[in-house]
Amino acid sequence: MTTTAPPSWAELVEDLTAEGVLGEPWRAAFLAVPREVFIPEVIWRRDGDDLVALHRAEDPQEWLRRAYGPRYVITQVDDGSPAGPDGRGRVPTSSASRPDIVALMLQAGQVQPGMRVLEIGTGTGYTAALLAHYLGASNVTTIEVDPLLAARAQAALATAGYGEVTVLTGDGAHGHPAGAPFDRVLPTAAAPRVPYAWVAQTRPGGLVVTPWGSAYKPAGLLSLSVNSDGTATGGLINTTISFMELRDQRTPRPEITEVVRDTDIPEVSDTDLHASYVGNDDAPFAVALQVSDCHVEYVAATDDDGHWCVWFLDPRSRSWARFDYHPGTRRWPVHQFGPRRLWDEITTAYHRWEQLGRPAATRWQFTITPHGQHVSLA
Ligand SMILES: C[S@@+](CC[C@H](N)C(=O)[O-])C[C@H]1O[C@@H](n2cnc3c(N)ncnc32)[C@H](O)[C@@H]1O
Known part of the structure; x- marks a missing residue:
C-alpha cells in the first residue's frame, strides 16, 4: 500500500499508547494498516439533528482529518437510504469506530498468534484488517449484514493486502457455524441479548467480547468466557462505550x-x-x-x-x-x-x-445458555 498517514495519526497512536489504551501488538498494527483505505469516499458529519454527506473530492483536507482523527467516522446512514430531506441522514447505521475503542476491544479480546477469530459487524473492514495484520488474514472471518458494506470492506481488505480475510454477508447473530470453533468472537455491534450461537461457536476457554447495550442505556463492553459445558459467563469490563445495535435487535429510535x-x-x-x-x-x-x-x-x-x-x-x-x-x-x-x-x-x-445496595454495573454477572441470557449479581 502506498498511502501515508498524516503525522497526526502517529501522534494519536502515541497519545493512546501513553494513556495505556493501546499496547503491542495493536500499536504496530495501527501504524501499519492504512486507515484511509477503509474509509469510503462519502462519510457523514453531524449538522444539528441531521447527518450530512462529506465527499472526499469536495473537501479532501476535512475528509482526511476525520479519517485519521480520534472520533468515530460515520460511513452509512439509515441503512444506506438517507431518510431526511435533501439527502440528509437521520441515524448512523455503520461507522469506523473510535480508534481508542477499537484498541480497547482488541485488547479485551486477548488475541494470541495462531488464534482464529470471528468478527461480527465488518463495517469498513478496518478492525478485520488490524486482526489480519496480527494473526494472518486466513485466521480472520468477518460477517456484515449489509451486502454493499460487505463488498466494500472486502475490496478495501484486498487493496490493503488482506484479501484472504473471509468476508461473509449475513446476519452475524447466527455466527458462522461452518467455520467453528473460533478462539474468539468479537462483535462490533451491541447485543442487548447475546446470541447463543456466538457461545456455541467459541471453543471452551475462548472469549466472546461484545458491546452490550439497550435502548435505555446504549453502553458497555461485555467479556464472556466460554465454559466446557457450553455456557458462557462474564460481566461488563467497560461501562462508557456506546455502539449501534445488531440490526435484528435494534429498537427503532423514535421521534x-x-x-x-x-x-x-x-x-x-x-x-x-x-x-x-x-x-x-x-x-x-x-x-x-x-x-x-x-x-x-x-x-x-x-x-x-x-x-x-x-x-x-x-x-x-x-x-x-x-x-x-x-x-x-x-x-x-x-x-x-x-x-x-x-x-x-x-x-x-x-x-x-x-x-440490592446500588451495585456497580460491573457486578452484574451474565450467563449465556442455549435457553437465553440470565443476569444476576456476582
Ligand atoms: C460499528 S460498525 C462496525 C465497525 C467495524 N468493525 C469497523 O472496523 O469498521 C457496526 C456494523 O455492524 C453491522 N451489523 C449490524 N447488525 C449486524 C448483524 N446482525 N450481522 C452482521 N453485521 C451487523 C452494521 O451494518 C455495521 O456495519
Missing part, C-alpha cells in the same frame, strides 16, 4: 411525535423519584437490564422557569411516559400512556437496584 399523539389521554400521577436518579451512575444499567425497548429523550428548558422534561418512549407498543421537572417542589408530575406503564417499570427497577 417523540412518532410515539406521542395529541389525542392520547394519559394517566397522570406524581412521583418523588427525580428523573436524574434513574439516569445517573450505575442505575441505568440496572434499569436497562429490567426494562426493555425504552428510549429516553431529555428535553431541556426553553424558558426561564427552569422546567424540563424527560420522555420515555416505546415505539413498538406505542407506550410513553413523561417526567416533568419543576423547581421548588419535591414531587413532580408523571404522564403515562399506552399498554405499558414505562415510568412505573423504571421506578420498580430503580427501587430493586436500591434494595
